[in-house]
Amino acid sequence: MPSARVTVQQADFDLSAEVAALRADDPGVGAVASFIGTVRDRNDGVGVSAMELEHYPGMTERAIEAMIDEAMRRFEIRRARVIHRIGPLQPLDQIVLVVVTSAHRRAAFEACQFLMDYLKTQAPFWKKEQTPDGARWVDARSADDAALARWGIAGSNATPAETGPAG
């Protein structure tokens, strides 16, 4: 069996090694889809010289495990692997990796996109960017909620949705 499905780490990752490990002992695999998110040097028109990624230890792993369980239910995939980096990162650095294996390509493509859409709005990570004007927390995007909604999941991360009792 491959190693853990979810890893949160400071260290960089190697796509080739992860793909090799995920499909090594599984001759039923006919398709592998992957996604890598990287650090841009600009965000919302402002230069970004570095960023710091914070997360909620324990909850992060649990949330992504649940997302993979959901992807396994929805798509005919064989395995999935998610790695998300934390700590200080710089432009060009890799941030996140999703790899999915399946018998046929469609399920792998779809599950890979589903996992990223889910992760963007439901996994507890926060980015703080260094800009010429100082450090700033990155704002969540309602477009990411819309991306998740396409899969029939109502996310209300960026969208102001105060559902609690008035106080």
Add this chain to the structure above:
Amino acid sequence: MKVAVRYFASVREALGQGETVEVEPGATVGDVRSALIARDAAHATALHRGRAVRSALDQVLCDEDAAVGEGAEVGFFPPVTGG
């Protein structure tokens, strides 16, 4: 009953890593937030209901109606921005 509260990102910068709060049995996550808001000006600002603050109960995203049990862990944080 006692509830462990944890803060992240901008909320953590304002209020620290976390704290313990005492609430009545049967309290909800919204009641926990209200009890914290009543503590002082820093809490009232960071957890103000006009702000986008998300919550988790025992490390699962929840809304403010979620019922809190003895020894529960409640997290408050801004909208997530990973990936």
